Amino acid sequence: MIPQKTVQEIIDTAKIEEVVGDFVNLKRAGSNLKGLCPFHNEKTPSFVVSPAKNLCKCFGCGKGGDPVRFIMNHENMDFPGAIRYLGERYNIVIEEVEMTNEQRKERQKRDSLFILNQYASDYFAKELLETDEGKSVGLSYFKERGFREEIIKHFQLGYTSKQKDSFTLQATQDSHSLELLKKLGLTTKYGSDFYRERVMFPIRNLSGKIIGFGGRILQKGAKAAKYINSPESEIYNKSKVLY
Ligand SMILES: [Zn+2]
Numbered sequence: 001m002i003p004q005k006t007v008q009e010i011i012d013t014a015k016i017e018e019v020v021g022d023f024v025n026l027k028r029a030g031s032n033l034k035g036l037c038p039f040h041n042e043k044t045p046s047f048v049v050s051p052a053k054n055l056c057k058c059f060g061c062g063k064g065g066d067p068v069r070f071i072m073n074h075e076n077m078d079f080p081g082a083i084r085y086l087g088e089r090y091n092i093v094i095e096e097v098e099m100t101n102e103q104r105k106e107r108q109k110r111d112s113l114f115i116l117n118q119y120a121s122d123y124f125a126k127e128l129l130e131t132d133e134g135k136s137v138g139l140s141y142f143k144e145r146g147f148r149e150e151i152i153k154h155f156q157l158g159y160t161s162k163q164k165d166s167f168t169l170q171a172t173q174d175s176h177s178l179e180l181l182k183k184l185g186l187t188t189k190y191g192s193d194f195y196r197e198r199v200m201f202p203i204r205n206l207s208g209k210i211i212g213f214g215g216r217i218l219q220k221g222a223k224a225a226k227y228i229n230s231p232e233s234e235i236y237n238k239s240k241v242l243y
Contacts (some may be wrong), residue, residue, distance in 0.1 A: 001097050001098070001099050003067075003094075003095065003097055004204065006083075006087070006092065006094050009092055010083055010086050010090065011067075011068060013086075013089060013092060014054075014067035014069070015054065016066065017033055017051045018089075019071065019086070019089070020033075020047075020056050021065040022034070025030055025208055026049060031050070031051075032051075033049040033051070033054060034047065034049070035047050035049070037058040037209075038074060039063040039074075040058070042060055043080065045065075047057055047060075056070055059153070061151075062151050062155075063154070063171065066125065069084060069206075072207075077243055078208075079207030085124070098171075107232070111121050111185060113180065113234060113235045114210065116176055116181065117202070117210040117211065117235075118186060118209075120184075120186050121202045121210055121213075122163065123158075123170065124159060124160055124200040124213075125156050125206055127159045128152070128159035130195055130201070137141075137159065137218060138199045139159070141218055142199065155201070156201035156202050157199065158202075159198070159200060160193060160196055160197065160198050161196070162196060163193070165187075165194070167193045167195075168187045168191060168192065171186070171187075183233055184230065184233055185212070185230045186213075186230075195213065198215035198218070198228075199215070199216050199218060199221060199226045200213050201215070201216070203229075203230070203236070205235075211233075211235045212229060212236040213230050214228070215227070
C-alpha cells in the first residue's frame with residue numbers, strides 16, 4: 001500500500017504539461033497548450049492542456065482530467081498504478097507499507113460495495129442501449145441534449161425502467177446481497193428499485209470507481225423529485241465529492 005502522504009506528494013508534484021507532454025506534441029495557445037488528442041483520431045488539435053488548472057481536456061471526445069486521470073486513461077492503469085508511474089516520473093521514492101488486518105478487512109468491505117455499484121452501472125447502461133424503453137425514453141433524451149454515443153458510453157450513462165423491482169431481482173439472482181443493495185441505496189427498504197424511469201449518471205471518486213449515482217426523472221409533471229442522488233454510504237461521502 002502506498003502511504004497517503006506520498007500519494008499527496010506525487011499529486012502535488014505532477015505537472016499536467018509535462019505528463020501529457022511525454023506523449024503528445026504540445027504547442028502554446030495563449031495561456032494553454034494544445035495538441036492532437038491521444039484518445040481519438042483527429043487532424044486538428046482539440047486537446048487542451050491548462051498548466052494553471054493542472055488539467056487537460058479534449059473538446060472532441062471529452063476525455064481528460066488531472067495528471068493521475070490522464071495516466072490512468074492513457075496507460076490503462078488503475079489509480080495506484082498511475083501513482084507509481086508518476087512517482088517514477090518525478091523520482092519520488094514510494095515506501096510501500098504493509099496493510100494491517102483491520103485495514104485489509106475494511107478494504108474488502110469497500111471493494112464489495114464498488115463491485116456492486118459497477119454491476120449496477122453496467123445494468124443501467126444495458127437498459128439504456130439495449131431495451132426498447134431505454135432507447136425510446138432514455139437514449140432519445142440524451143441525443144436530444146446533444147450527447148453523442150461515444151460520450152454516453154465513455155461516461156457509462158444509463159437508464160432505469162418503469163418496473164418496480166426488475167433491477168433488484170436481477171441483482172439478487174446474480175448473487176448480490178440485498179443488504180448491500182440497500183446499503184448503497186440501490187434498493188429501498190421495501191425491496192423495490194430505488195431508481196425508476198430515470199436516466200442515470202454514475203458518480204466516481206478520484207480513482208474512477210463508482211461511489212454512487214445521480215438519477216434524473218424524465219416524465220413531465222411527475223410527483224417524484226426531478227433529481228435524486230444515492231444516499232451517503234461508506235464509500236460515498238457527499239461533502240467530499242464534487243458533483
Ligand atoms: Zn479526444
